[in-house]
Amino acid sequence: MRGAHRPSAAPAEIPEDIFDVLRSARHVSILTGAGISAESGVPTFRAPIDGLWETYEPEQLVSVEGWESDPGVVWAWHVWFAALISRCSPNPGHRALGRWNRNWTRTEQGLIEVATQNIDDLHTRGGLAPIAHLHGQITKFHCSECGAPASPILSWPTEPAPSLPPPKCPICGGYIRPSVTWFGEALPTKAVDAAVQSAMTCDAMLVIGTSGAVYPAAGLPKLVAGRGKPVIEINPRDTDITHHMDIVWRESAVVALPALVDGVVCDHD
Structure with missing residues (x-):
């Protein structure tokens, strides 16, 4: 890895360039889907x-x-x-994002913004309130x-x-x-606008636990990629938008995010 710190507890298959990308970024936009909530035991709507x-x-x-x-x-x-x-409780993935946010806020290193497709409050309870709840x-x-x-x-x-x-x-x-947001309803305008604004101004995007099959959320990584900024996918399996990714990490959020944050933050809480 080029000049990046790999935490000793990180999985062996961690992508080589992921820390280089995120430690050089000052504005990281994050899109999350059902995968990260499922790891806390949140049931599907069915x-x-x-x-x-x-x-x-x-x-x-x-x-x-x-x-x-x-x-x-x-x-x-x-x-x-x-x-x-x-x-359900926030899992290590939620808490890792919260720790990252606290570290960057305290040290004035940068800005982290989450747009989520999930209707739960686990991000907030984990320490990082989304700027956009795309589905309410x-x-x-x-x-x-x-x-x-x-x-x-x-x-x-x-x-x-x-x-x-x-x-x-x-x-x-x-x-x-x-x-x-129910079937037959438009997504909340303010949430969509905030997510688009974040995608259009970020230095990098993380896409975590989403299938990439539901729009307009699935279009956000494409906006970032279209600007020439790196997009990183964290998901155990291929998705409908994997081919738009610059870096793909085939891992669950509960394993990947704590290791990622250990390598990105300059000191630990």
């Missing part, structure tokens, strides 16, 4: 459909049409899914009629229920809904 919701197609529970047809069932599914997520956040809520933000839920159910009446908006009386 998992909570077993049991009470097994007679429903997944799209019925995460779509505008499903909400309009039966908001009680959709609300019950979402709060149970949120309850399952609340029991399951722990945030707003009125389905007037759009006003709603108070957070302070405790999640301990058992699933087949149907629950959604809370009512204190302003207009409409139903409160989760602030996630």
